[in-house]
Amino acid sequence: MRPPERQEAEEERQPATMSQIARRLKVSESTVSRALAGSPLVKAETREKVEALARELGFSVNLNAQRLKRRRSQTIEVVIPVEEYGRQHMSDPFFLDMIGALADALTDAGYDMLLSKRTPWAVDAEGRPRPNPLLSGRADGVIIIGQGRDQSQLRAFAAQHRQVVVWGDPEVAGDYLLVGVDNRAGGRTATEHLLSRSRRRLAFLGDPKEPEISQRCEGYKDALRAAGMPVEADLIVPARFDAVYALETITAFLGKADPIDGIVAATDVIAMTAITALQQAGLSVPGDVAVTGYDDIHSARSASPPLTTITQRIAEGGQALVATLLGAIEGGPARSRVIEPELIVRVSSG
Amino acid sequence: MRPPERQEAEEERQPATMSQIARRLKVSESTVSRALAGSPLVKAETREKVEALARELGFSVNLNAQRLKRRRSQTIEVVIPVEEYGRQHMSDPFFLDMIGALADALTDAGYDMLLSKRTPWAVDAEGRPRPNPLLSGRADGVIIIGQGRDQSQLRAFAAQHRQVVVWGDPEVAGDYLLVGVDNRAGGRTATEHLLSRSRRRLAFLGDPKEPEISQRCEGYKDALRAAGMPVEADLIVPARFDAVYALETITAFLGKADPIDGIVAATDVIAMTAITALQQAGLSVPGDVAVTGYDDIHSARSASPPLTTITQRIAEGGQALVATLLGAIEGGPARSRVIEPELIVRVSSG
DNA sequence: GGCAATTTTGCAATGGTTTGCAATTCCTGC
DNA sequence: GCAGGAATTGCAAACCATTGCAAAATTGCC
Known part of the structure; x- marks a missing residue:
């Protein structure tokens, strides 16, 4: 027609x-x-x-014109700084859960989400810093997931800008806005749980160089000491986040250490990897060895056996990060927020 | 001083x-x-x-001024459209692997990455469409992960814009740029592999409403027919992506179906969930039932037992998506790209 | 019909950067 | 000391939308 x-x-x-x-x-x-x-x-x-x-x-x-005029980008930069390990993959599903939670919260608040694997202060291949997201109008605020091993740059950056919120450990925090879980309490809770199940020889799996992991490890030590038990350095195994590498580390550990009957894992991924290693070594979970994880990632529930873990309430954490950041952007007196860890008992801990 | x-x-x-x-x-x-x-x-x-x-x-x-003037945002919008399932979590680690690959490729190319869970054509709560990322200068290009159940809107959107690339299945594709794996071939390969291991009663686990899954299922049927075996509708189980729901579905299936000796799972997550269900039912993998996955997600390697799977070469896929999109943006005659699936044999398939 | 109060509209400046073109400065060689 | 050319610099017009303020149009009311 x-x-x-x-x-x-x-x-x-x-x-x-x-x-x-x-x-x-x-x-x-x-x-x-x-x-x-x-x-x-x-x-x-x-x-x-x-x-x-x-x-x-x-x-x-035209959003660029609008943003220029309004001096507002309605965009938040979310940084998952994995670059410290070189170009390693951010393989822990914790990140996916967190990204999803942040995406939801930001979308609801009318913000776009810019995702970066590089910290704002990271320099590019030529050594030039990329334009500061806050000063360049690229983003109105920055959320940084994890404090990283070297905190000096994070501190320096956060000191310059009010519109920065960090996900991390309250104990370790510097003078910046932070949302996070009391990892030490969480580590302690997990350990106490295993002790209450009459486990006596507990290993901690996780690399204490990471500040959050280090706090979980402190909690583990706290619980042992409170129970009048010795802290054996040999039982602290610096397993990396990455499951593939962790498997080797854990298998090696199981091979050479005296038998253990419980594992406090620093993350769910490490816990699940440990369970794999245990099963491959012919040990049953939770029969021979009880295992706890940390994070309550999505798949912990459907793992085999279902994983006892410490929940970080990731969805709530994401919302709190966004709420805190938007508060800081509005100029109000935004406050850091500590989320209480909670033990989720499933099968893996006996 | x-x-x-x-x-x-x-x-x-x-x-x-x-x-x-x-x-x-x-x-x-x-x-x-x-x-x-x-x-x-x-x-x-x-x-x-x-x-x-x-x-x-x-x-x-000031990037907003610069972008306004240059009519270039140096930003790519990456869309993970999970909204079709309501506000469900994008829980499959496949997404994390893909996000990581895209973030690397985009960063290398000097682009920022905007991550969205909503398609560009999605309307907000009030029914107003959000500003078109391409017309508003928010992004120079859009990468859409997955074709979704209803392809008409994707087709319409892609028809309007050259700067769109979709990750999905070549067979299902409309007239838009696409990067993806030949899912039918992959499904067929996985099935043939199990048949070659003398498995005779194979179930397919995955929801064929998803276009990519549907193609994998077709491959499964192809292989059965080529081997002169019947395709039983009862053995095609519409397990959802989400591991928690999938576990129920699979457990129910195992309870009521005649015994099977092999499972072709539509994703690695479904495969790992199936393995959990099998083990809970007292069946051994691969002893009683051999299992293949699909995606080769990061944790497939360290699963228990390590998962035989079809690799999608996610890193390569991410690079191809970016390369294709940047080609289209430059105006050159960008071409769709099919990545060949490849069987990775590990332990779970016997 | 006329005046004041309201409602609507337009003017013009502004946000910060980029870039074609013209103007200026510098250098070279004679 | 000067022409001619190359190397630098500056002018001014974009890019597109927002917004304070003033102007215009409309309405109400006597």
Whole structure:
């Protein structure tokens, strides 16, 4: 029915602008801007005409112009700094859960989420720093997941900017906004749980060079000492986050250490890896060895056996990170927030 | 030694601008702009002065102004559309692997990565569409992970824009740029592998409503038919992506079906969940039942038993997505790319 | 019909950077 | 000392939207 309209297939059509709409409607750009922003200053009839034409032209406001003018990007940069291990994969599902929680919370708040594996202060291959996300208008705020091994740069960066929130351990924190779990309490809770199940020789699996892990390890030691038991350095195994490497470490450990009957793992991934290693070594879980994890990642529930773990309430954590950050951006007196760890008892701990 | 400089702690310091630098150095803004951009038009001596002052002032170029002027955002939007399932968590580690691969590839190419769980055409709570990322200058290109159940909107969107690349199945693709694995071939390969291990009663676990899964299922059927074996509808179990739900489905299936000796799982997560269910049912893997997965997610290697799977070469896929998209943005004749699936034999398949 | 109060609209400046083109400065050689 | 060319620099116009303030249009009321 329609005549063939060849010219519709234009080359590289430029996006419509407000001034085009203004011209076609013989109104000013101001009116168009206000109409599309839903300002009560414009007559309803005018607004409708503007909206109709905008729809017809497929108009989308130019966000770069808008952000420039408003000095607001409505964007938050989320940093998962794995670069400390070189170009290693961020393989722990904890990150996926956290990213998902942050994406939801940010979307709800009307913010875009920029995801980066490099810290804002990281330099590129040529040694030049990338433009500061806060000063360059790239983002209105920054969420950093993890404090990292070297905290001096994080401290320096956070000292310059109010709009930064860190996920990490409260004990370790510097003078910056932080949301996180009391890892020491969590580590202690997990350990006490195993002790209450009459386990007597407990290993801790996790690399204490990471500040959060180190606190979990302190909690483990606390619980042992409180129970009047010795802390054996040999039983602290610096298993890495990465499951593949962790498997080797753990298997080697199982091979050379005196038998143990419990494992406090620093993360769920390490716990699940340890269970694999135990089963491969012919040991049953929780029969021979009871295991606790940490994080309550999504798959802990469906692991085999289902994993007893310390929940970090990741969804809640993500929301708290966003709420704290947005508070700081609004200029209010934002406060750090500590989320209480909670023991989730499933099968792996006997 | 330094006298106390109270005024350093200013309230809300505005970021430095090029015109400030220009004024202090008594040069024009053009010169500052060119100097910082490394243009050969400015004298080396001038450049150094500009760079020095920029460093001193902590100058970061205003990206919103730059992007407005350049009509380039150097940003790619990556969409993981899980909204089709409501606000469900994107729990499959496949996504994490893919996000990591894309983040690396985009960073290397000098692009920022915007991560969204909503498709560009999704409407918000009030029914208004969000500004089109391509028309609003929010992003120079869009990568969409997965084709989704309803492809009409994807087709419509991709038809409007050249700068869109989809991760998905080549067979199912519409007229848009796509990078993906031949899922049918992969499903077939996995099935043939189990048949070659003398397994005779194979179930397929995965929801064929998803286009990619559906192709894997077709491959499964192909292999059975090629081997002269019947395709039993009862043996195709629509297990969902999500491990927790999948566990119930699979357990129920194992309870009521005739015994099987092999499982072709549509994803690694489903495979690992199935293994859990099997073990809980007292069946050994691969002794009683051999299992293959799909994706080769990071943890497949360290699963118990290590999982035989079809690799999607996620890192390569991420690079290909980025390369294809950047090609399309540059305007060149970008081409879709099919990645060949490959069988990775580990322990779970016997 | 006329005046004041309201409602709507437009003007013009502003946000910070980039870039084509013209103007200036510098250098070389004669 | 000067022409001619190359190397630098500056001017000014974009890029597109927002917003304070003033101007215009409309309404209400006597």
